[in-house]
Amino acid sequence: MGARWWICGVSSGRNLRSLAARLHPAVVLGLGKLLSTASSTPQVCVVGSGPAGFYTAQHLLKHHKQVQVDIYEKLPVPFGLVRFGVAPDHPEVKNVINSFTQTAHSDRCAFYGNITVGKDVTVEELQQAYHAVVLSYGAEDNRMLGISGEHLPGVYSARAFVGWYNGLPENQNLEPDLSSETAVILGQGNVALDVARILLTPPDLLRKTDITAHSLEAIAHSKVKRVWLVGRRGPLQVAFTIKELREMINLPGTKPLLRPGDFEGLRDVIKDVPRPRKRLTELMIKSALEKPYEREAARWVSATREWGLKFLRSPTEILPGVNGKQAVGIRLAVNRLEGSGESAVAVPTGEFENVECGLILSSIGYKSLPIAPSLPFDAKQGIIPNSMGRVHNVPGLYCSGWVKRGPTGVIITTMNDSFDTAQSVLDDLSSGVLDTSICKPGFPSLKEMLQHRGVHSVSFSDWEKINAAETAKGSEVGKPREKILDLQLMLQLARQ
Structure with missing residues (x-):
């Protein structure tokens, strides 16, 4: 034996x-x-x-x-x-x-x-x-939008954007254009809220995280002041969770733009829905319909950035600039819902809405x-x-x-x-x-x-050499780590 x-x-x-x-x-x-x-x-x-x-x-x-x-x-x-x-x-x-x-x-x-x-x-x-x-x-891989203009400069997948600020080597050279005051994120899941939050978070708060140095520098000089999160269905079908929503509502220097008309009458509708969905919807209703507390109201008055949810909208076209080489807006089809709850289906009404923006991020899922x-x-x-x-x-x-x-x-x-x-x-x-x-x-x-x-x-012990180098570099600037982006440098460190 x-x-x-x-x-x-x-x-x-x-x-x-x-x-x-x-x-x-x-x-x-x-x-x-x-x-x-x-x-x-x-x-x-x-x-x-x-x-x-x-x-x-x-x-x-x-x-x-x-x-x-x-x-x-x-x-x-x-x-x-x-x-x-x-x-x-x-x-x-x-x-x-x-x-x-x-x-x-x-x-x-x-x-x-x-x-x-x-x-x-x-x-x-x-x-x-x-x-x-x-x-x-x-x-x-990313799910494609399948609409005209989605390959224009200024349009990115949320997956690539997340990889960019998180140090995924394949996305290190993304260089997203953050020169527009308005950004549109297509999707209303947790990834969409993560991206919106990173775009709007004061850079001083991000400096204490393991965000990559080059993306932190770009975000610190970003002109983005307003982020719209677009969903094809309504408030009862959003895919994000209450923790991510609460973070957005409490984000320093930022105020929510929630249209009261989107939430009127929902209190009666959610009486019998599962508790997580009920609590999530109640928080949206409270933020949209109720007068904020004094402290919260003062923070929103002084806010220099804002974010909002656009419901019942589906992207139909990325609008190019006069030179045809840059995204300057997006055309959204206005929908109505047929059915209710998770099974509700978005149906086009034939109406459209254009939104001016120079940054469009698609967060409609991975595959x-x-x-x-x-x-x-x-x-x-x-x-x-x-x-x-x-x-x-x-x-x-x-x-x-x-x-x-x-x-x-x-x-x-x-x-x-x-x-x-x-x-x-x-x-x-x-x-x-x-x-x-x-x-x-x-x-x-x-x-x-x-x-x-x-x-x-x-090997894993080789990885621990890379890890030690990242944490040492991060500690020099008060971060948990400074991620290494270059694959060859990783391999050099691993072989030491």
Whole structure:
């Protein structure tokens, strides 16, 4: 059985797995056949190191005392949307990084950054090396508006804008034009409110966060004073939550522009709606219809910036300037609602409204992309077809997070969803659907191949060198960290 430890990693340590990779192939093959009736350590690969990936790994490690989990990530740094999606002024949400770090420090978990699955290594190659492969790579693309002018300068996706101020390397050169006094955000979800809040927050408050230095400088010189958040339906269908709304209402130096007519009569309508929706709507009603408290009124009178919600509006065209090379406004179709509650449908009335603005941000949702042409993928829904995380018609392949259910919910939603997928893996290990009598060597069998392809992985201890450099640089200016944006610099630090 000791030889089996070397070949299949039946021990909990990673050193023995590495030794197996150095054995002569004939020795590995011979011993593998000799011990084929033995049960080997279950080898599980998780693709993506965001919340879905780490929560999947956590559940597997907690509920199976032998499983080895390897987490693959295309960037040299872990944590996905916790690092690149959560707003810089929400540091409390990023505390989950602490538990993810504990998971990564487990002697039965390994992080392999700087490896792009689907490019550097195929899913099929991972399936040869692991008993189970879990796809948790999230939603990396934007939903398009599909209207004239959406590619004009001055029009950006909220995803790219968030990536810009949060230090996502691919968005570091976005350079959004902030010279217009009015910005329009298409969408009324939490991401839309995050973007509006960052645009309007006094720079002195942002200086204490981990917002990137270059975006902070741009926002400090921004001319944006007014932000409209546009939704195709009404107040009862907004997708943001009460916490984000309360932050906007209390934002220093800023006042809300909520039209009373949008909220009249809603108190009676919301009597029987679920409590979260009721409380959210009551806060909007209060801000729109009730006289503010003296202190609040004084703050709004002195405010130099403002934001508002435009309901029952759908974008139909981005309006270009006289030179045709810059967005100067947006045309909105005026809607009416048919039906009620979550099932209400926006129907055009035939009327239109033009809004002058030089900055337009589309926050209508993300979508996942297929990772391999041979794997099942529902392009319409942007998800991998699955049942409880088991990918349809591909034994041993699973999915969790947004690529499993679509880009909805908050981190705790992803946690529960990922636990469900991990439990499916555990159930299949227990029932024998995943045959662990077959040796699966895991990462050591792929290492030489990756190096031959010019791919050098970044370990979690390598990431901690990058992390130390970021926190040291941040402490010099009173920030929790100063994110490194350059991939080559990240890799240089990792190799020190």
